Amino acid sequence: MKNLLTTAAAVAIAASAASAQDVTLRIQTHYATEHPTGQMLAKFIDDVQVMSDGGIAIEMFYSSSVVATTETFDAAINGILDCDATGGAYQTGKNPAFQFVGDIMGGYETPWQQYSWLYFGGGYDAAQELYNANNMQLIGWSIYGQESLSSSKPIAGFEDVKGWKFRSPPGMETEIFQELGASPIVMDFTEIFTALETGIIDGADASGLANNVGLGLYDIVKHATYPGFHSMPSDHLACNKDVWDGLTDQQRRIIDTAWQKLAFQIALANEKLNAEAAAKLVAEGVTLYDWSPEDRATFRKAAQTAWADWGTRSPEAAALLASHKEYMTQLGLIE
Structure with missing residues (x-):
C-alpha cells in the first residue's frame, strides 16, 4: 500500500509539473553585460531560474x-521579443503619457518615494491602463x-544654467531647461564624450554620478551636481500581455518577486556607488554642487509648468499626472 501511495504521489507531482510548461522569455535591455545594471x-x-526550478528560462539580449x-x-508588442527591459520614457512618441512613467522630472526626491x-x-493601476492599451503588461x-x-564650468545653481549648452535627452527635459534659460542640445548618448572634448557642449545630462565616472x-x-x-528615470520590465497572461500564476509571481528584488537592490547599490x-x-x-x-x-516650479503642458497631450497623460500630483501633495513635495 505504501509503495502504491508513493507511486501515486509521484505521478501527481509529475502531472503538476507537466501542466506548468517550461517557458523561455526573450528580453532586451539597453544595458551592457559589464554595466552595473547589466x-x-x-x-x-x-533568481528566476532557481525559483522556478528551471521552469522559466530567460534569454537576455544586452546592449539593444x-x-x-x-x-x-x-x-x-509584435512578438519579436517577449519583454522590454528599457524604460517608458523611450515611448513618448507613442503616447506622451509615457513621460510620467519614464521620468517625471523634478518630482520625487528619492527612489523610495517614486x-x-x-x-x-495608486500608480500601478494608473500605469497599467496605459500599458494594457498597447497590449503590454507593466511588471x-x-x-x-x-x-x-x-x-x-561651475553649475552651482539655476543662474549658472543660463546660456549653458548641454546634452539633453529628448522630451520634457529640454522644455524645462529652456524655461530656465539653458541651451539644451538633443544628441545620442554615444556622442557625449566627443562633444565635450571638442567644446560643442559645456556639459551633459548622462546618468548618475557613478555611471558618469565609468563613462x-x-x-x-571637473564640475557636477550631486546629489x-x-x-530620476525609471527603467521598466514590460511584457507582451498575451505572453504574460499565458504564464501560470506561479510563474508570474516568481518573475514579479525577482524583479522587485532587482529593483530595490539597484537603488541600494547605486546609493553606495554614488x-x-x-x-x-x-x-x-572635481567640484560637486548640491543645489540650495x-x-x-525654482527648478520644480519650471518642471510643473512642463508637467501641465504634457498633461494636456493625451487623456492618459492627464490621468497619470493627476495621480502623481495627488501623491506628491500627500508627501509634501508640492502644494
Whole structure:
C-alpha cells in the first residue's frame, strides 16, 4: 500500500509539473553585460531560474542587440521579443503619457518615494491602463536614483544654467531647461564624450554620478551636481500581455518577486556607488554642487509648468499626472 501511495504521489507531482510548461522569455535591455545594471540583470535571471526550478528560462539580449532601444517596446508588442527591459520614457512618441512613467522630472526626491507611488500610491493601476492599451503588461520598475549634471564650468545653481549648452535627452527635459534659460542640445548618448572634448557642449545630462565616472566624463570636465535633483528615470520590465497572461500564476509571481528584488537592490547599490564616486571625485579635484532648497524649488516650479503642458497631450497623460500630483501633495513635495 505504501509503495502504491508513493507511486501515486509521484505521478501527481509529475502531472503538476507537466501542466506548468517550461517557458523561455526573450528580453532586451539597453544595458551592457559589464554595466552595473547589466550585472544585476544577470542575478535577476538566475533568481528566476532557481525559483522556478528551471521552469522559466530567460534569454537576455544586452546592449539593444536585436533592435534599437527605442524599438524594444514595439518588438515586444509584435512578438519579436517577449519583454522590454528599457524604460517608458523611450515611448513618448507613442503616447506622451509615457513621460510620467519614464521620468517625471523634478518630482520625487528619492527612489523610495517614486517606488511608493507605484506600489502604494495608486500608480500601478494608473500605469497599467496605459500599458494594457498597447497590449503590454507593466511588471515593475527599477530606479537607480537621481542623475547628476556634468559640466566644464561651475553649475552651482539655476543662474549658472543660463546660456549653458548641454546634452539633453529628448522630451520634457529640454522644455524645462529652456524655461530656465539653458541651451539644451538633443544628441545620442554615444556622442557625449566627443562633444565635450571638442567644446560643442559645456556639459551633459548622462546618468548618475557613478555611471558618469565609468563613462570617463570627469576626465574631461571637473564640475557636477550631486546629489542630483532634476531627473530620476525609471527603467521598466514590460511584457507582451498575451505572453504574460499565458504564464501560470506561479510563474508570474516568481518573475514579479525577482524583479522587485532587482529593483530595490539597484537603488541600494547605486546609493553606495554614488557616495564612493563622490568621495573619489572630490579627492581628484572635481567640484560637486548640491543645489540650495531655493534653487531646487525654482527648478520644480519650471518642471510643473512642463508637467501641465504634457498633461494636456493625451487623456492618459492627464490621468497619470493627476495621480502623481495627488501623491506628491500627500508627501509634501508640492502644494
